[in-house]
Amino acid sequence: AARGEARALHWVFKVGSLSGTLRFLGSVFGMRALRHEEFASGCEATCNGPYGGRWSKTMCxxxxxxxxxxxxxxxxxxxxxxxxxxxxxxxxxxxxxxTVGSPSAGVEPQFAPFQRANQLDAAARLGVPASRHADGSVTLSSPDGYQFLLVDDTCSSAATGPAA
Structure with missing residues (x-):
């Protein structure tokens, strides 16, 4: 987003397998841990849910x-x-x-360059099941069961995902 424009900052996942989720996001999507914070007790604003004990937050x-x-x-x-x-x-x-934009032209790319075959190969190496849909899209499940739908320009439902 351009400076001053409103944009989504992040999406929160509550995970039971932090190491597994970090491995999944890193291996399949090329993400990395940006920062990690540890907390001794629950958050008064219930950032970590209705839990009063020790917790952590990792941004990736x-x-x-x-x-x-x-x-x-x-x-x-x-x-x-x-x-x-x-x-x-x-x-x-x-x-x-x-990518949209060209670093050599001084324009920061707006999208990470995914190639679905690479993502599927990485998922297979981790033992992540892939559900293939008739429209060409593929769903991968994170270690905590969150669904990631991979689409490309050849998928008939690229904007909305497969029909339920």
């Missing part, structure tokens, strides 16, 4: 949170899993061959 993404979207991984020590609701169907990620 592709670069500076000042200009790029990130995932926030909230981990409550001693909580191995969470009951999933129905508020998040999936995170859709569009594969593209190049």
């Amino acid at each position: 993404g592709y670069g500076s949170e000042d200009s790029l979207f990130a995932f926030e991984l909230t981990y409550n020590y001693g909580v191995g899993s969470y009951k999933r609701g129905t508020d998040l169907r999936h995170i859709a990620i569009r594969s593209i061959e190049g």
Whole structure:
């Protein structure tokens, strides 16, 4: 987003397997841990949910949170899993061959250059199951069960995902 424009900063995932989720996001999507914070007790604003014990927050993404979207991984020590609701169907990620903008021209790329075949190979090496859909899209599940829908320009439902 241009300076001063409103934009989404991050999306929060409560995870029971912090190391597994970091490995998944790093290996499959090329993300890295941007920062990690430890907390001795629960957050008064319930940042970590209705838990009073020790917890951590790890931001992951592709670069500076000042200009790029990130995932926030909230981990409550001693909580191995969470009951999933129905508020998040999936995170859709569009594969593209190049990037919009050119670093050599002094324009920062707006998208990470995904090549779905590379993502699927990385997921297979981790043992992540891939669900292929008739429209060409593919769904991957994170270690905590969050769904990541991979689409590209050849998918008939690139904007909305596969029909349920």
